[in-house]
Amino acid sequence: MADIQRVGVLGCGLMGSGIAQVAATAGYETTVRDVSQEILDRGRAGIEKSLGKLVEKGKLQPADRDAALKRLKFTTVAADLRTVDIVIEAITEDLALKNVLFLELDGLCGPGTIFASNTSSLTIAEMAGATKRADRFVGLHFFNPVPVMPLVEVVRTITTSEQTFKRAFAFAASLGKEPVAAKDNSGFIVNLLLVPYLLDAIRAVERGVGSVPDIDKAMQLGCGYPMGPLTLLDLVGLDTTHHIAEIMFKEYREARYAPPPLLKRMVLAGMYGRKAGKGFYDYSSNPPIVSNLGL
Numbered sequence: 328m329a330d331i332q333r334v335g336v337l338g339c340g341l342m343g344s345g346i347a348q349v350a351a352t353a354g355y356e357t358t359v360r361d362v363s364q365e366i367l368d369r370g371r372a373g374i375e376k377s378l379g380k381l382v383e384k385g386k387l388q389p390a391d392r393d394a395a396l397k398r399l400k401f402t403t404v405a406a407d408l409r410t411v412d413i414v415i416e417a418i419t420e421d422l423a424l425k426n427v428l429f430l431e432l433d434g435l436c437g438p439g440t441i442f443a444s445n446t447s448s449l450t451i452a453e454m455a456g457a458t459k460r461a462d463r464f465v466g467l468h469f470f471n472p473v474p475v476m477p478l479v480e481v482v483r484t485i486t487t488s489e490q491t492f493k494r495a496f497a498f499a500a501s502l503g504k505e506p507v508a509a510k511d512n513s514g515f516i517v518n519l520l521l522v523p524y525l526l527d528a529i530r531a532v533e534r535g536v537g538s539v540p541d542i543d544k545a546m547q548l549g550c551g552y553p554m555g556p557l558t559l560l561d562l563v564g565l566d567t568t569h570h571i572a573e574i575m576f577k578e579y580r581e582a583r584y585a586p587p588p589l590l591k592r593m594v595l596a597g598m599y600g601r602k603a604g605k606g607f608y609d610y611s612s613n614p615p616i617v618s619n620l621g622l
Contacts (some may be wrong), residue, residue: 331498332356335411337428339370339401342419342445345473348374351398352391352474353502357406358400359494367401374399378476409435412499415467416454417445420570425449426457426582433458441491443467447518448574451511454486458530461486464497466517477502484511509585513578522572523583525563526590528556532607532620539607539617557607561600569594589620 334350336343339361347370350359352381358359361367378395381387400407405428408414414432416425429442435443442464444454464480479499499506509515514522531542541556560568569586576584589597593599593606598618600606608615 329500331412331494333411333413334358335360335414336417337408337414337432338417339369340417341369341373342469342473343469344370344373345377345416346445347378347397347399348474349502349504351395352387353539354376354398356398357403358401358407358411360402360408361598362403364403367403367449371399371401376559377472381474405431405564405567406435408432409437411436411440413441413443413495415443415445417469417588420448420574422449422453423434425454429454429542430457433460437461440507441465441495443495445469447514447515447535448571450484450513450578451482452486455484455486462488463491465491466509466515467495467499468509468517470517477503477505478517480509480515480517481506482509482515513575516573522568522575525556525560525568526572526583526585526587528560529587529590532557533587533622539620561606561608564600564602565590565606566594566599589622593620 334355334357334451336347336357336359339359341377343359347357352567359367359370373557376393378387382389382392408461414436418426425444442458442460444466446466447468451466455461458464464484465487466480468480468482470476481496494517496506507516512519528542531537532539537545539557543557546552547555552573554596560579569590572584572586597603598605604610605618607618609618
């Protein structure tokens with residue numbers, strides 16, 4: 328099969344726009360598809376802002392920024408992805424919705440097109456099985472923020488061909504990322520290890536092991552982490568973490584993946600973290616103060 332030259336991205340949210348940005352910056356003609364022009368306009372504005380910051384910091388030349396923007400195409404029409412060499416799906420963690428889109432594209436794209444999902448918790452096999460190209464299906468799990476984070480987990484299922492895996496791995500490296508090979512299990516490598524750690528931090532709060540700031544400070548200073556687990560949970564989103572934990576618990580049926588009661592109560596209360604203004608910390612104050620968790 329020919330080398331990858333044209334990239335399609337499904338979804339123009341935070342992850343999709345980030346993936347589109349790095350693909351276009353790396354020299355790929357990139358088409359981004361989403362359901363509404365409003366979402367696409369918001370995604371494009373985010374890309375322009377991100378590229379602008381890179382220029383300000385001297386990490387990107389103005390001419391390279393302009394060239395990257397010219398390589399980007401935004402559309403609401405799925406058929407506009409029919410000529411791409413790889414499709415990277417980056418929509419919400421809804422298996423049924425993902426499979427509807429992959430099934431549609433399976434009938435539009437040529438036989439050489441690789442399908443990839445940016446899912447962080449679902450298994451790739453659950454999506455590959457909805458198409459007639461299970462041998463040309465992989466996981467490409469990027470990390471947020473995509474332009475900054477160097478890692479990509481390249482996930483191979485039991486049906487992924489060796490050629491497809493090698494092409495996907497080389498593609499990830501061509502974006503300036505550091506790819507690692509991962510087995511197709513829920514959570515792959517990073518979330519398989521990270522999610523239980525985050526949930527254990529919530530359990531530590533429930534049990535009164537330490538205060539919220541002391542638990543964060545202990546893990547940050549004692550383990551050399553850039554931030555504590557509760558700060559990280561607020562950044563990731565407590566609703567997102569709860570959703571991922573539910574998926575992983577359903578997959579493994581192990582107690583360490585079960586969302587703690589405190590997490591469920593906080594999500595029900597709309598305490599999603601930074602994006603909601605309140606999680607383990609209350610961000611209406613500067614600096615943030617510890618939220619009242621009713622413990």
